[in-house]
Amino acid sequence: MAKQGSDGGWRAELVGDLEGDVLEIGVGTGENLRFYRGATRLFAVEPDAGRADEARQAARSAAIPVTIEVASAERLPYEDQRFDHVVSSMVFCSVDQPGDALREIERVLRPNGVLHMMEHVLPGNPLLAVLFRAITPVWRRLAWNCHLDRPTVETLREHGWEVEVHKRWLVFVRISARQGR
Numbered sequence: 644m645a646k647q648g649s650d651g652g653w654r655a656e657l658v659g660d661l662e663g664d665v666l667e668i669g670v671g672t673g674e675n676l677r678f679y680r681g682a683t684r685l686f687a688v689e690p691d692a693g694r695a696d697e698a699r700q701a702a703r704s705a706a707i708p709v710t711i712e713v714a715s716a717e718r719l720p721y722e723d724q725r726f727d728h729v730v731s732s733m734v735f736c737s738v739d740q741p742g743d744a745l746r747e748i749e750r751v752l753r754p755n756g757v758l759h760m761m762e763h764v765l766p767g768n769p770l771l772a773v774l775f776r777a778i779t780p781v782w783r784r785l786a787w788n789c790h791l792d793r794p795t796v797e798t799l800r801e802h803g804w805e806v807e808v809h810k811r812w813l814v815f816v817r818i819s820a821r822q823g824r
């Protein structure tokens with residue numbers, strides 16, 4: 644996994660080469676925005692209004708046009724088949740209903756559209772998995788609903804996505820996924 648450096652590291656790798664119309668879910672304060680280079684236009688959603696405002700500030704120095712809405716991944720304010728790509732970085736740990744979010748992402752992606760993710764997931768090591776499951780109820784209260792025990796790659800597959808794992812580093816995984824139904 645590339646480290647985060649002045650060139651953006653994994654963030655630049657995740658979004659820099661995407662082309663066409665892109666949606667980012669859970670954009671937060673807009674940490675990814677300056678790394679979009681090739682997209683035609685970026686739409687982004689963030690449920691926290693304060694963070695969405697910070698992301699709008701960050702969007703001023705983006706290289707492409709950016710529009711930010713206050714909304715959740717489980718209920719996206721866009722028409723069907725609107726986007727070529729959807730991006731999620733460190734978001735699926737905290738969405739309340741991952742299955743609903745995946746159905747919404749499927750709905751707004753065009754046929755052959757791609758979901759790009761950088762997420763932290765439940766460790767494969769069984770002992771660590773037990774530990775991560777045990778501390779999640781406390782951790783999520785301290786850390787904005789962040790779950791340390793989300794098996795996001797398996798959840799994608801259960802919902803019919805074909806997943807390509809590009810990199811794994813400790814509990815972090817960078818993947819791309821296409822609907823296989």
Ligand SMILES: C[S@@+](CC[C@H](N)C(=O)[O-])C[C@H]1O[C@@H](n2cnc3c(N)ncnc32)[C@H](O)[C@@H]1O
Pocket residue numbers: 668669670671672673674675688689690691694714715716717731732733734737738739740
């Ligand atoms: C750890 S931050 C990551 C922010 C940003 N994606 C990044 O890479 O810096 C997680 C973000 O997910 C957002 N979030 C939480 N639940 C969400 C949901 N249901 N739909 C979309 N975003 C959500 C949070 O408000 C927060 O901004």
